Amino acid sequence: MDSTFSWILLFDASLRLATPLMFAALAGFVSERAGVMDIGLEGKMLLGAFAAATIASVTGSAWQGVLAAIVITGCFSLLHAFACITHKGDHVVSGLAINLLAVAITALLAQRIFVQGGMTPILSDEQRLPTIEFPNIITHDDSLLSQIYWYLLSGHNILVYLAFIAVFLTIYLMKYSTWGIVVLAAGDNPTALKRAGFSVSKIRYMAVVVGGCICGLAGAFLSIGHGAGFVENMTVGKGFIALAALIFGRWHPIGVMLSCLFFGFLEALAIRLQESRFSDVDSVIPIQLLEITPYVLTLCVLAGVIGKSAAPATLGKPMR
Amino acid sequence: MLSPALELQNVVKYFHDIKALDDVCLKIAPGSIHGIIGENGAGKSTLLKVAYGLINPEHGQVFVDGVKVNIENPQHAIDNGIGMLHQTTSWLEHYSIIDNILLGEYNGFFMSRKKAKARQELEQLCREFGFSFQLDMLMSQLDYSERQLVDILRSLYRGAKVLILDEPMALLSPLQSNHLLDLLELLKMQGISILIVAHKLSILHHICDVISVMAHGKLVNNINPKEVTLGYLSKLMVGREITIPHPNSSVSGVDRSLRLKVSNLGIKQKTRLGTSRQSFSLSDIDFQVNSHEIVALTGLAKAGHENLLAVLAGSKPFTHGRITVNGTRFKPSKQYDLKQARELRIAYVPDPLTGEGIVSEFPIFETAILGHHTESFSTKAVYQNKHNQQRCQELMRDWNIRPNNPMLSTGALSGGNQQKLVLAREFSKAPQLLLMAHPSNGLDVGAIESVYQRLFKLRDSGVSIIFCSNDLDEIMSLSDRVILFERGQIIGQYYSQQLSKNDLSLMLANEVVDA
Numbered sequence: 001m002d003s004t005f006s007w008i009l010l011f012d013a014s015l016r017l018a019t020p021l022m023f024a025a026l027a028g029f030v031s032e033r034a035g036v037m038d039i040g041l042e043g044k045m046l047l048g049a050f051a052a053a054t055i056a057s058v059t060g061s062a063w064q065g066v067l068a069a070i071v072i073t074g075c076f077s078l079l080h081a082f083a084c085i086t087h088k089g090d091h092v093v094s095g096l097a098i099n100l101l102a103v104a105i106t107a108l109l110a111q112r113i114f115v116q117g118g119m120t121p122i123l124s125d126e127q128r129l130p131t132i133e134f135p136n137i138i139t140h141d142d143s144l145l146s147q148i149y150w151y152l153l154s155g156h157n158i159l160v161y162l163a164f165i166a167v168f169l170t171i172y173l174m175k176y177s178t179w180g181i182v183v184l185a186a187g188d189n190p191t192a193l194k195r196a197g198f199s200v201s202k203i204r205y206m207a208v209v210v211g212g213c214i215c216g217l218a219g220a221f222l223s224i225g226h227g228a229g230f231v232e233n234m235t236v237g238k239g240f241i242a243l244a245a246l247i248f249g250r251w252h253p254i255g256v257m258l259s260c261l262f263f264g265f266l267e268a269l270a271i272r273l274q275e276s277r278f279s280d281v282d283s284v285i286p287i288q289l290l291e292i293t294p295y296v297l298t299l300c301v302l303a304g305v306i307g308k309s310a311a312p313a314t315l316g317k318p319m320r
Numbered sequence: 321m322l323s324p325a326l327e328l329q330n331v332v333k334y335f336h337d338i339k340a341l342d343d344v345c346l347k348i349a350p351g352s353i354h355g356i357i358g359e360n361g362a363g364k365s366t367l368l369k370v371a372y373g374l375i376n377p378e379h380g381q382v383f384v385d386g387v388k389v390n391i392e393n394p395q396h397a398i399d400n401g402i403g404m405l406h407q408t409t410s411w412l413e414h415y416s417i418i419d420n421i422l423l424g425e426y427n428g429f430f431m432s433r434k435k436a437k438a439r440q441e442l443e444q445l446c447r448e449f450g451f452s453f454q455l456d457m458l459m460s461q462l463d464y465s466e467r468q469l470v471d472i473l474r475s476l477y478r479g480a481k482v483l484i485l486d487e488p489m490a491l492l493s494p495l496q497s498n499h500l501l502d503l504l505e506l507l508k509m510q511g512i513s514i515l516i517v518a519h520k521l522s523i524l525h526h527i528c529d530v531i532s533v534m535a536h537g538k539l540v541n542n543i544n545p546k547e548v549t550l551g552y553l554s555k556l557m558v559g560r561e562i563t564i565p566h567p568n569s570s571v572s573g574v575d576r577s578l579r580l581k582v583s584n585l586g587i588k589q590k591t592r593l594g595t596s597r598q599s600f601s602l603s604d605i606d607f608q609v610n611s612h613e614i615v616a617l618t619g620l621a622k623a624g625h626e627n628l629l630a631v632l633a634g635s636k637p638f639t640h641g642r643i644t645v646n647g648t649r650f651k652p653s654k655q656y657d658l659k660q661a662r663e664l665r666i667a668y669v670p671d672p673l674t675g676e677g678i679v680s681e682f683p684i685f686e687t688a689i690l691g692h693h694t695e696s697f698s699t700k701a702v703y704q705n706k707h708n709q710q711r712c713q714e715l716m717r718d719w720n721i722r723p724n725n726p727m728l729s730t731g732a733l734s735g736g737n738q739q740k741l742v743l744a745r746e747f748s749k750a751p752q753l754l755l756m757a758h759p760s761n762g763l764d765v766g767a768i769e770s771v772y773q774r775l776f777k778l779r780d781s782g783v784s785i786i787f788c789s790n791d792l793d794e795i796m797s798l799s800d801r802v803i804l805f806e807r808g809q810i811i812g813q814y815y816s817q818q819l820s821k822n823d824l825s826l827m828l829a830n831e832v833v834d835a
Contacts, residue, residue: 181415181423191410194374196423196474197395 005147010268012152015160016226018264020045020235022163023218024242025249025256026170027211031077033174033251034207035187036084037316039095041215042239043102044073048219050106053120053230054113056127056223065224066129069216076102077212081205088318099239107232118232120223129225131157157225159217166214167257174253183207187312218242244298250310263294323386325350325513326402326482331370331380333363335732338723340366341377342537348482350385353504353514355524355545357557358534359764360736361722364517365407367534368484371515372404373397384482403475404484407735408673409467411459418442418455421474438477445476449506463622465496472503476512483507485516487735489523490761491673493620493790494825501527519736519764521557522793525550533557558766576610579753579784580632585641587627587808602627602808605641609753609784614775616795616816617788619805620828625788626671626757628805632786633668633755634661635676645753662691667751669742672735672761677742680731685712687730688745719744720767735762743771747778754778756787760794772798792828796821804828 024041031038048069056065076098083094107118114120134154138146174180182203185193190200222238223230245263249255270290324347333341341363348354356364369375371382373391382391384400391397397404411420422438442455451469453462462470468488475483485504489497504514504527518524524531525545533541533556541556585605602624609615617625630636632643634657643650645664650656661668670676678687685708712726721737721744730738739762746754754775760768775798779785789795795802796816804812804827812827 181412181419185412185423189410189412192412192420193423195394195404195406195410197393197398199393199395 004144005151008147008151010272011265013268013271014261014265015152015156016264017267018260019157019160019163019226020218020221020238021242021245021260021263022167022257023159023221024215024239025245025260026163026166026253027213027215027218028243028246029170029211029251029253029256030183030214031208031211032246032315033187033312034183034204035190035312035314035317036081036204036208037091037095038077038080038208038211039092039243040076040080040098040102040239041095041218041242042235042237043095043099044076044212044215045219045222045239045242046102046106046233046235047076048073048216049223049234050110050120050219050230051216052220053123053223054110057114057120057123057229060127062127062129062224065127066217066220069220070213071216073212073216073219074209075212077208077215078205080212081208084318085201085204085208091316103233106230110230110232120230123224123228127224128228129158129220131155132161157221159221159225162217163221164257166217167253171253184312187314190314241294244294247311248294248298251312252310266290266293322350324348324383325352325385326371326515327383327386328367328371329381329383331367331377333366333370333375333377333380336728339537341370341380344380344534344537344539346532346539348513348515349530350481350513351508351511352529353508353516353527355528355531356515356517356534357519357521357524357531357553357764359558360740360762360767361734362534362764363537364534365486365734368404368486368515368517371397371484372402398478398480401479401481402484403472403478403480403482405468405471405475405486405488407486407490409464409471411467411470413460414458416456416458417453417462417470420459420470421477442473442477445473449473449476449503465492465500468492468500469503472507476507480512482513482515485514485518487518487762488516489518489520491758491790494792494828495620497523519762519768521553521765522550525553554765557764558769574612574782576612578608579611579613579646580609580786581642581644582607582632583642583644585628585631585638585643587631587636588639600808602631602638603640604809607803607810607813609786611752611782611784612779614779614785614787614798614800616799616802617786617805618790618795618802618824618828623805624808625803625805627808629755629757629786629788630670632661633666633670634658635668635670658691665750665752667746667749667754669746669754669756669759671757672739672742673758678730678738680729682730683727684716684730684733684741685709685726687741688712688715688726690745692745692749715744715748716741720770736764736767739763740767740771747774752783754783754785756785758789758791759787760789760791768794792821792824795824 024045027044028038028041051072052065052069055068056062080094080098083089084091110118110120132155134149138149140146140150174184182193182198186200186203186207193203194200222234227234241263242260245259246256248259249257270287273285273287273290326348328344328346331341331344332339344363344367346367356367358364366375370377370380371391373393373396376392382389384402389396389400391400412423418435418439421442422435439455451473453466453469459467472483488500492500501523508514516524516528528545531543531545531553532539533543543553543556545553583606586603587601589601605628617628619625627636631638638652640652643656645666648664658668679690685705688711689708709726713724716724716726719740721733721740730741733741743759760771763771775785787798799816802814802816802819802824803810804814
């Protein structure tokens with residue numbers, strides 16, 4: 001295999017691996033920008049994955065699965081909002097509770113419903129989300145352009161494209177819509193918002209629930225987009241990496257997108273190195289080093305190595 | 321007779337068993353300026369917050385133009401034509417003025433459509449009332465008085481018929497506050513009713529049509545200021561006659577010793593990469609302070625006097641020069657900090673509006689020993705809290721801080737009482753050098769008088785006191801010496817007794833002409 005082509009395949013895999021991170025990080029972005037810390041991304045992603053796989057397997061329709069994922073994660077973020085906003089509870093504790101609950105409840109329900117050791121049945125192609133093939137405007141040949149077009153850009157799951165659309169939509173809304181300003185204000189200066197005549201609680205509620213719904217897409221991608229069924233604890237810390245990407249991206253949609261892509265690339269690289277038969281590269285870079293990189297980088301950002309942290313001013317603080 | 325522009329009826333509000341408002345009825349005639357005075361904690365701010373929907377009372381009705389309305393949150397108040405100028409402004413710093421004003425005004429999803437029309441209206445209002453700022457300036461570029469004006473502009477834009485002002489003059493320089501008063505007169509002529517709470521009785525006496533007196537959560541009196549003297553007004557409020565300016569006889573024939581010497585002090589600001597020009601936020605500061613002396617630092621906004629005070633207190637680092645306290649010399653290095661200053665028996669009362677002096681979540685008795693936790697520590701941990709609570713209760717009784725309950729959270733106290741608490745804490749540590757930023761901010765005339773008496777007593781016992789203030793009356797009646805600042809430098813030192821209030825205001829005003 002020539003090396004350009006293997007690089008293209010590597011980037012192709014990065015895109016796939018970055019997609020759930022992007023959805024989850026965007027979900028965290030919306031919620032945290034409004035001032036509500038969202039540590040429960042991991043749990044909500046898992047719930048979304050379970051709901052999507054279950055409904056898709058029962059009804060046979062992937063889109064009903066996506067809808068179920070959105071509804072379930074929306075409900076759980078409503079719970080989070082109820083604890084954090086209405087009752088001014090600790091955001092970390094509530095998020096942690098959701099994470100723990102999610103791991104247990106998904107495994108339990110999967111076992112009760114399907115009796116396959118905590119898994120859902122393997123889904124057929126009709127029960128999964130479709131991939132999108134680009135129109136045939138470039139011929140298949142060995143040129144770089146053609147390879148990029150056919151292997152890197154075309155042929156991904158529909159949610160991969162949706163993730164990018166979601167990022168740019170978020171940027172647009174944050175900048176040019178009323179909601180954008182209001183959500184940013186809810187996190188940065190709720191007092192000003194209150195004086196302007198808004199209900200800060202209402203806005204935070206909406207942001208948290210919208211965030212939860214986006215998180216459902218991350219879960220759906222894992223179980224019925226990229227994968228073909230739900231496996232117990234299948235998120236394996238992706239929610240926390242998304243949280244890391246949110247911090248590494250300094251709470252800005254573009255930054256979040258780039259850090260998700262970077263973390264996705266690291267993951268793809270780690271997998272590739274594990275697979276590679278000629279493992280002379282392996283001896284140079286231990287795989288574990290790649291796997292801890294997201295966390296190390298995030299620590300650096302939090303420690304203020306790369307500029308000042310840009311966290312919303314009242315993140316995690318209830319409105320008095 | 322016209323129905324009142326705003327009427328509050330039988331308003332009752334409790335805070336933890338304490339009646340903050342007790343059956344208050346208030347009528348504001350259309351197109352009038354209505355003042356409310358009262359001691360700290362009398363319930364003035366609470367009443368205003370009820371009118372703007374920030375606090376929901378247990379009982380009471382609100383009428384606008386004779387129609388009963390339901391005001392549960394600020395949006396209702398705005399819809400009914402009530403606008404408010406808050407004691408501390410709060411804006412989205414990284415947005416332009418126009419975005420801040422339109423925040424909350426948007427009904428639609430996208431803002432661009434309405435913005436052009438709103439801009440025209442706002443520009444019209446700016447011309448009409450003489451606001452000088454550009455609508456596209458960022459909020460973070462504005463100073464405090466301009467932020468207040470933005471607050472007023474927003475209320476006008478939203479069609480406010482009643483404007484509520486909570487201590488608007490507290491932080492303004494005399495010039496700015498005159499400007500604000502002119503503006504209020506102008507608004508009144510436009511038929512807008514104004515409800516104002518302020519501690520400067522002379523100002524209220526001058527501009528108000530009616531003044532209501534509040535005490536202990538009750539409205540006790542409505543008076544026409546044209547018919548009474550200023551002295552009578554203060555007597556109504558605190559129950560005794562107060563002479564303004566406060567008599568200040570400086571001590572003579574005592575042994576003055578050098579307490580503080582500042583030589584060549586400066587703060588170099590961080591320069592951006594690539595610019596070789598150095599900028600100083602303070603430079604060439606040279607002065608001395610002796611014992612038995614009260615020194616005032618003053619200047620216009622950002623003249624540097626507030627920075628200097630923070631440097632002396634050790635809460636801001638300096639980069640050039642020397643500070644000598646009681647013979648100990650300090651170079652610009654990390655060794656001079658708040659802790660060091662405290663060990664040198666320097667007490668510091670920060671600007672009340674920054675909230676640096678208190679932790680509002682702490683119970684009052686904890687706040688009363690902030691920074692001195694280790695001193696009041698005893699090995700009998702069990703008795704520790706009880707001991708501190710008792711001490712705090714005595715302190716609060718002594719300083720007349722209400723409600724007298726050390727277990728309440730500090731944030732539950734009114735602004736004036738919080739300031740009294742900070743003053744009480746610092747006074748009780750028997751300092752040798754007392755530093756205060758805007759000491760009488762938020763205090764009522766009665767409290768000011770008693771603080772001044774305590775300060776004079778401290779001074780007579782040999783303590784040196786340095787304070788910064790923008791209030792000419794305060795400077796004239798409290799200080800022995802005035803140091804004037806401009807753009808980070810000292811431009812003059814004067815003995816207060818050889819100076820009249822007029823001279824001082826002229827000197828400050830001249831800076832404006834120069835700048």
